[in-house]
Amino acid sequence: MMQTTAVVVGAGHAGLAMSRRLTERSIDHVVLERGEVANSWRTQRWPSLRLLTPNWQTRLPGHGYAGDDPDGYMPAADVVATLTRYARLVGAPVRTATTVHTVRVASGGFQIRANDDLLHARAVVLATGACNLPAFPGIADAIPLSITTLTPLTYRDPGQLPAGGVLVVGASATGVQLASEIHRSGRPVTLAAGEHVRLPRTYRGRDIFWWMQATGLLAERYDQIDDLTRARHLPSPQLTGTTSSTITDLNRLMAMGIRIVGRLGRIIDGVAQFSGSLANTCALADLKMNRFLNRADQWATTHSLDDELPPPHRFAPTRVDPRAPLELDLTSGEITTVLWATGFRPDHSWLDIPVRDRAGRIAHNGGVVTGASGLYLLGMPVLRTRASTYIHGAAADTSALADHLHSFLSSQRRSQPAPSLASAGRHPSHS
Numbered sequence: 001m002m003q004t005t006a007v008v009v010g011a012g013h014a015g016l017a018m019s020r021r022l023t024e025r026s027i028d029h030v031v032l033e034r035g036e037v038a039n040s041w042r043t044q045r046w047p048s049l050r051l052l053t054p055n056w057q058t059r060l061p062g063h064g065y066a067g068d069d070p071d072g073y074m075p076a077a078d079v080v081a082t083l084t085r086y087a088r089l090v091g092a093p094v095r096t097a098t099t100v101h102t103v104r105v106a107s108g109g110f111q112i113r114a115n116d117d118l119l120h121a122r123a124v125v126l127a128t129g130a131c132n133l134p135a136f137p138g139i140a141d142a143i144p145l146s147i148t149t150l151t152p153l154t155y156r157d158p159g160q161l162p163a164g165g166v167l168v169v170g171a172s173a174t175g176v177q178l179a180s181e182i183h184r185s186g187r188p189v190t191l192a193a194g195e196h197v198r199l200p201r202t203y204r205g206r207d208i209f210w211w212m213q214a215t216g217l218l219a220e221r222y223d224q225i226d227d228l229t230r231a232r233h234l235p236s237p238q239l240t241g242t243t244s245s246t247i248t249d250l251n252r253l254m255a256m257g258i259r260i261v262g263r264l265g266r267i268i269d270g271v272a273q274f275s276g277s278l279a280n281t282c283a284l285a286d287l288k289m290n291r292f293l294n295r296a297d298q299w300a301t302t303h304s305l306d307d308e309l310p311p312p313h314r315f316a317p318t319r320v321d322p323r324a325p326l327e328l329d330l331t332s333g334e335i336t337t338v339l340w341a342t343g344f345r346p347d348h349s350w351l352d353i354p355v356r357d358r359a360g361r362i363a364h365n366g367g368v369v370t371g372a373s374g375l376y377l378l379g380m381p382v383l384r385t386r387a388s389t390y391i392h393g394a395a396a397d398t399s400a401l402a403d404h405l406h407s408f409l410s411s412q413r414r415s416q417p418a419p420s421l422a423s424a425g426r427h428p429s430h431s
């Protein structure tokens with residue numbers, strides 16, 4: 001059995017950043033990856049996808065954006081190229097085509113079964129990402145069999161869809177982007193919008209992510225957020241990686257000719273029923289957007305930037321079509337495809353250690369897994385700060401968790417205790 005000090009599972013941006021942190025601390029490790037480096041970006045993202053975050057923000061420990069378009073938005077193919085270069089730059093010891101099938105507690109650490117090999121490590125970092133599987137509502141099973149169903153993980157481009165109308169369920173970044181792209185291909189699109197996050201691409205001449213960073217929103221820590229579960233499950237903001245439009249909101253989609261309906265609540269005998277509370281949902285999204293813009297304006301004033309920046313302004317409230325249907329017969333032939341843009345979920349089914357909470361999620365405190373010393377989690381939304389949801393957040397997260405892992409190894413060396421499922425991890429220091 002191969003012995004190593006630490007195993008990192010997954011060579012996405014989070015696993016690679018952790019590898020760099022472990023190398024900095026002279027911790028011997030290996031990164032196990034079922035595909036190639038940046039596998040999710042190679043195989044699970046639709047080709048036209050561009051990052052929502054601007055290029056200047058796509059930075060990793062020891063690596064900043066060096067191209068000539070800092071305010072642009074990277075296409076998925078460039079994310080692959082960036083991560084591939086990064087893996088080389090940091091000399092990450094990645095074993096590609098190596099699928100982890102089980103991780104178990106073993107004497108002195110963990111036993112990992114990857115392909116047909118067994119490895120032993122004193123610490124394991126779970127960096128397999130937050131978006132391995134699509135998250136569907138239970139009603140997905142009630143879709144008539146005649147309808148083609150897709151998820152963002154299986155969607156590539158409108159050419160793969162049958163002729164006919166498309167129902168996109170979910171108005172997050174994914175939902176609005178795919179609804180626009182499919183509409184542009186000439187198909188009639190209906191978008192079912194539940195709770196969503198409305199934000200402009202730019203405000204007062206700056207990218208919205210510039211404002212999120214400047215105002216300190218992205219730096220808000222997980223242990224200071226009132227409703228952490230809610231923060232971790234917020235839909236992604238209605239943004240597109242382009243500056244061709246200031247805002248990609250429901251008003252814009254409606255102006256393009258996309259039909260907006262309420263949240264898809266039920267499907268009974270093939271009839272989709274939409275919530276009648278679309279106006280309230282939209283009013284709430286408008287209110288929250290304006291709350292953030294107020295915060296941005298206050299910040300600009302406090303930092304004496306009002307003369308430098310264009311003046312504050314507000315966007316028109318979301319218009320709701322009073323004729324928006326509350327029902328759609330999915331057996332009528334009008335709709336031939338349903339695209340579930342209802343979010344993603346992680347897949348840790350291979351983790352054979354009882355560390356899940358009642359909702360089936362891995363219980364952790366800022367990435368330190370609760371109940372299994374030496375086990376760490378990365379790449380989850382709002383893991384340690386709101387920035388954890390994005391690529392650049394991995395810098396601070398991996399620094400804090402690598403420090404914790406380093407002290408865990410040192411304390412283990414001093415006391416040589418038997419590994420224990422019961423000994424919960426200490427809280428890492430925040431960096």
Ligand SMILES: Cc1cc2nc3c(=O)[nH]c(=O)nc-3n(C[C@H](O)[C@H](O)[C@H](O)COP(=O)(O)OP(=O)(O)OC[C@H]3O[C@@H](n4cnc5c(N)ncnc54)[C@H](O)[C@@H]3O)c2cc1C
Nearest residue numbers: 010012013014034039040051052053100128129379390391
């Ligand atoms: C649609 C979409 C849009 C996004 N847009 C942005 C954006 O604009 N800006 C931004 O900063 N971030 C964006 N994100 C990225 C998001 O930040 C990352 O998906 C998330 O943070 C997870 O990254 P990761 O490195 O943890 O996981 P991933 O990049 O998913 O990497 C995990 C790796 O683990 C491997 N793996 C999984 N299971 C196993 C196993 N059992 N054995 C071995 N290997 C395994 C996978 O093959 C994969 O390579 C977007 C994500 C999605 C889905």
